[in-house]
Amino acid sequence: MQLRYSFRLYPDTGQLRALAKAFGCARVVFNDAVRAREDARKAKQPFPTAGQLSRRLITEAKRTPERSWLGEVSAVVLQQSLRDAETAYRNFFASLKGTRKGARIGPPRCKSRKDARQSIRFTANARWSITRSGRLNLPKIGAVKVQWSRTLPSTPTSVTVIKDAAGRFFASFVIDTDPAADQARMPETDRTIGIDLGLTHFAVLSDGTKIDSPRFLRRAEKKLKKAQQELSRKQKGSRNRAKARLKVARAHAKVTDARREFHHQLSTKLISENQGIAVEELSVAGLARTRLAKSVHDAGWASFISMLEYKAQRYGRTLVTIGRFTPTSRTCSTCGVVDGPKPLNVRKWTCAACGVVHDRDVNAAINVKTAAGLAVTACGAQVRPGRVPAQCDEAGSHGFPSKDCVA
Numbered sequence: 001m002q003l004r005y006s007f008r009l010y011p012d013t014g015q016l017r018a019l020a021k022a023f024g025c026a027r028v029v030f031n032d033a034v035r036a037r038e039d040a041r042k043a044k045q046p047f048p049t050a051g052q053l054s055r056r057l058i059t060e061a062k063r064t065p066e067r068s069w070l071g072e073v074s075a076v077v078l079q080q081s082l083r084d085a086e087t088a089y090r091n092f093f094a095s096l097k098g099t100r101k102g103a104r105i106g107p108p109r110c111k112s113r114k115d116a117r118q119s120i121r122f123t124a125n126a127r128w129s130i131t132r133s134g135r136l137n138l139p140k141i142g143a144v145k146v147q148w149s150r151t152l153p154s155t156p157t158s159v160t161v162i163k164d165a166a167g168r169f170f171a172s173f174v175i176d177t178d179p180a181a182d183q184a185r186m187p188e189t190d191r192t193i194g195i196d197l198g199l200t201h202f203a204v205l206s207d208g209t210k211i212d213s214p215r216f217l218r219r220a221e222k223k224l225k226k227a228q229q230e231l232s233r234k235q236k237g238s239r240n241r242a243k244a245r246l247k248v249a250r251a252h253a254k255v256t257d258a259r260r261e262f263h264h265q266l267s268t269k270l271i272s273e274n275q276g277i278a279v280e281e282l283s284v285a286g287l288a289r290t291r292l293a294k295s296v297h298d299a300g301w302a303s304f305i306s307m308l309e310y311k312a313q314r315y316g317r318t319l320v321t322i323g324r325f326t327p328t329s330r331t332c333s334t335c336g337v338v339d340g341p342k343p344l345n346v347r348k349w350t351c352a353a354c355g356v357v358h359d360r361d362v363n364a365a366i367n368v369k370t371a372a373g374l375a376v377t378a379c380g381a382q383v384r385p386g387r388v389p390a391q392c393d394e395a396g397s398h399g400f401p402s403k404d405c406v407a
């Protein structure tokens with residue numbers, strides 16, 4: 001299984017200049033590829049192949065006065081940029097044909113230097129390395145200072161350098177996980193749990209635990225709100241507005257980071273303590289149209305669930321998702337009788353059949369666990385195979401590359 005590990009980078013002045021140049025060159029090659037494709041389409045000619053584009057837009061272009069500066073950056077960065085353009089077209093055509101899942105996507109567009117997020121990728125053959133003193137040595141850029149927030153479990157196969165909307169730099173390493181080491185880290189257990197993702201709490205567990213978002217996240221959210229209010233009061237086009245916008249971008253990045261950290265902590269804890277985990281399937285797209293929209297997006301349930309998914313796969317746990325139409329909030333978890341509808345403001349209710357008083361969310365969490373077939377039976381924990389993703393996918397935090405899940 002492949003995972004991404006991201007770390008903050010602190011380039012010095014010279015490295016900043018070299019990185020800006022590399023981002024710029026990668027962008028130019030990408031845009032030249034988009035234009036070459038577009039020209040071929042207009043002239044009703046076949047699309048140039050990847051090999052032809054590489055020759056024309058990189059090798060030959062370097063010899064022309066207009067593009068000679070392409071020689072000042074790593075050739076791998078340029079090649080990878082071409083590949084990104086190819087992938088973008090492949091996804092676009094797959095989307096047209098309907099063979100690609102998800103929302104329709106448009107044709108690739110030219111990138112701008114004003115884009116909030118810039119990135120370049122170095123593959124294994126790009127001669128990048130991690131120096132003995134722990135710096136990231138990049139070809140034609142130099143040895144950049146890294147803030148190692150955790151240790152890499154193995155040698156990375158590639159690294160992407162990203163500049164985000166808040167002007168921060170990150171290195172995102174691709175790592176192949178080691179199944180034996182993972183198993184040693186999280187031995188099997190016979191415990192199982194059901195999770196109800198609530199609105200008053202971030203999550204409620206079938207054992208009665210209620211989990212709120214941590215204070216560091218709430219504080220970051222408060223700061224973001226304040227920054228957004230300040231921005232809205234600034235005059236359009238003013239220099240103060242530009243400053244306020246950067247402040248919002250920074251506050252936003254802090255919230256995203258804090259939320260991701262919280263999701264990582266909680267998902268790792270749940271996966272480590274339980275062999276089987278049950279959650280309700282979420283239709284974020286469906287909910288987003290309702291009044292609950294804001295809290296759904298803010299709570300970032302989908303990204304939390306995707307973390308549970310890849311961690312379950314990584315550590316040999318079972319994650320079961322139950323259908324949304326199971327009446328988890330109005331079924332009595334004690335006697336199984338389905339009671340009347342329970343509007344969102346009902347926090348506690350008494351079962352008419354057996355008289356047990358239920359906390360709405362805990363009762364729902366127990367029902368999630370039961371519906372998933374995870375209830376502990378006489379013979380011990382009963383687990384059934386769940387839905388597992390093929391690979392952890394770009395969950396897009398940071399305004400980050402997709403595959404960015406840090407274990």
Ligand SMILES: [Zn+2]
Nearest residue numbers: 332335351354
């Ligand atoms: Zn009952």
